[in-house]
Amino acid sequence: MIEFKSVSKTYSDGTKAVEDLSLVVPSDGTTVMVGPSGCGKTTLLRMVNRMIEPTAGSVEWDGTPIKRLKKTVLRRQMGYVIQNGGLFPHRTILENIGTVPELLGWDDRKTHARAQELLELVGLEPQLGRRFPAQLSGGQQQRVGVARALAADPDLLLMDEPFSAVDPVVRADLQELVKRLQTDLKKTILMITHDMDEAITMGNQVAVLQKGGQLAQFDTPEEILDNPASEFVADFVGRDRGYRSLTFAGAPELKLERVRTVRNAAFERGEGRSDEPVLVVDGEGRPQGWADPQRPGRLLGLGSTFTNPGAPLREVVEAALTSPTGLAVAVGADGRYAGVISDDAVMQHVRAYRAGVAESQVTRQIRSEEDAEAARIEAERQAAEQAADQERQRAEAEALAEQKRSAKGRRKRRGGATAVKPADAPASEQPADVEPEGEKP
Template sequence: MIEFQSVTKQYQGGQPAVDQLTMSISPGSITVFVGPSGCGKTTSLRMINRMVEPTSGVITVAGKDVTSVPAPELRRSMGYVMQSSGLLPHRSVLDNIATVPRLNGVAKSDARKRAEELLDVVGLAPALGKRYPSQLSGGQQQRVGVARALAADPPVLLMDEPFSAVDPVVRDELQQELLRLQKDLAKTIVFVTHDIDEATILGDKVAVFATGGKLAQYATPEEILRAPANDFVASFVGRDRGFRHLGFTPSDGVTVHQVPTVVRGLHGSFDSDSAATGWQLVVGADGHPLGWTGPGNGGGLIPGGSLFRPGESLRRALDAALSSPSGLGVAVDSEGRVLGVVRGGEVLALIEEARQVRQAAL
């Protein structure tokens, strides 16, 4: 749906910012541009909606050369989310979201109604609509930025490091939110980041740019982690790539074992078997895990590690075991109720098995 054909951008007096870029972006998917600072990600993104004009080459969207569409019209047909939320400071949140529909001639009351719906879509309370951008947290502003980009319901969404200004927890939330939204919306999203983890979490395809505006590899996240095309990609993807690749290995064979549990009563006390000597998982009356009691800690509650849901990757299974004080990873069902535990050693054995299967297939 979006095609770059030998696209080069040379700003005055410099090296090419983007050098002979040829790539094809499928409709309805998330494509991530990733690479070090200054490698031409933003320039490539902005050439799609003509905020930057190429020096040479052609870009087409839905088969149409973008230079055949007047730039303002083209820009309004694509949602654009900037790194800093880019909200208008003297307009309320709702008015910010309604900006592009208003420019497109949508009646004020309709545009506001749609803006209210979008607040809900991006997970913001209705009361925030009347506030000004400076009265919101960074993460809330980013959500408003996404709502504003969605307001005109454009088929294409361009996002330039939209989540880079927020803390890791909010960032994780925003990423999951975007993936959830995309399931329903199926937009063609081009997303820029310099974080390889974010790229592999979000991207259906990932384009790794090298310094000098050259496309170093364009492939699925799984392939980039498993088989980097060259030394540049290998070093950019970094040291933990073996571990990250586990995120794409299914956990089908992993065994969920029974675990000794104690139920926490209504008043916060454990109905504990005082004779117990090993690790026991403390579970709330609703079946949710609360933590562990260990040998020799006098029955106090020790916070648990990450949780594993069967069906998730081996990376999650291993992390659940490694982050648990007992060394046993807690498995929960889709409602968050305890199913049992997974053992780190068994997960490692499955990882080795998966590697041998992959190798045999080569």
């Protein structure tokens, strides 16, 4: 567990990069910090491995202030991945991966074996190990960056916008890789990105930061999408947050329909059926595209397909939106055509999901109203109790005063006025039988 305790960082030129930020990064799972460029993300991340020291506050690791830990020891326990992999250009891939083991003084054979093992773990062919970084694609370099960070089996993986320089397809693969590593190796991952979609995909919890390194919201991705804490968060999450929140809609049970399938786009439509949608599949039964009713023999694009059962609702919506016929095409786990579902039917599932979300929001609203009511009643009860207390004290004080007054009255009646000296009588009014001190007789 990493805990930021009221940390601030003001650079020597006066730039306030982080201000009074407190945040707990739990040990299991992935925590993502997301925010616009310049909001202090890199500064925060580098505070964890002490590449940057905070100007105020502290960072603790499982309760120990990291200031007390030696930088070299600390960094061995924390893998660090940066954009573009940050590989050494003149060292081979295997040498790059073996950097930390080498620093730790492992012998060559052990280092080499570990590097080979990691190359495989991140999904790279063994022969790539002899190449230099420039001979690898951006995505491959990034995989090497991840492998290098894992070399000494650190507990914590710090990742600074690791996938922002690769194309969306490669990025999705890398995200899958890191998710798999997280579940398999159980590392604590602290990752930063400026991309909300990436934050949603990767984070078990997401910290949204705003300019000046202030925390705008720290929550699960679902909560952030459904209940942004402020105007800033809502803006940052973006207009399509409704669509994005479908990511969490789970996989609905869908009723599929069938359409006519053919092997060859040049087929006989037959009489009076010119607008019937016809799906073209290959020899294995995998969908290839829709037959174009206007231009016989030609294919319309397929759009995206989804796997049934199991596809999250967002993928089904995507398939319906990208299909030229409005029919989303389902395939089985083997990639073969399984059936279709219409965009109308998909929207019904979306509506059902939204109704569920709205209901949970209403429940939450009612609960918070009930909480507020309970708090109000409790405050009233306390106020009444206090008033009663004060009244009791006042009455007691009055009774005491009354007792004193009547006692005084009784003494007066018994012994006459001179026997009783008022407590606050001035010295000059002392009774005559007392000799003033120091006076000669």
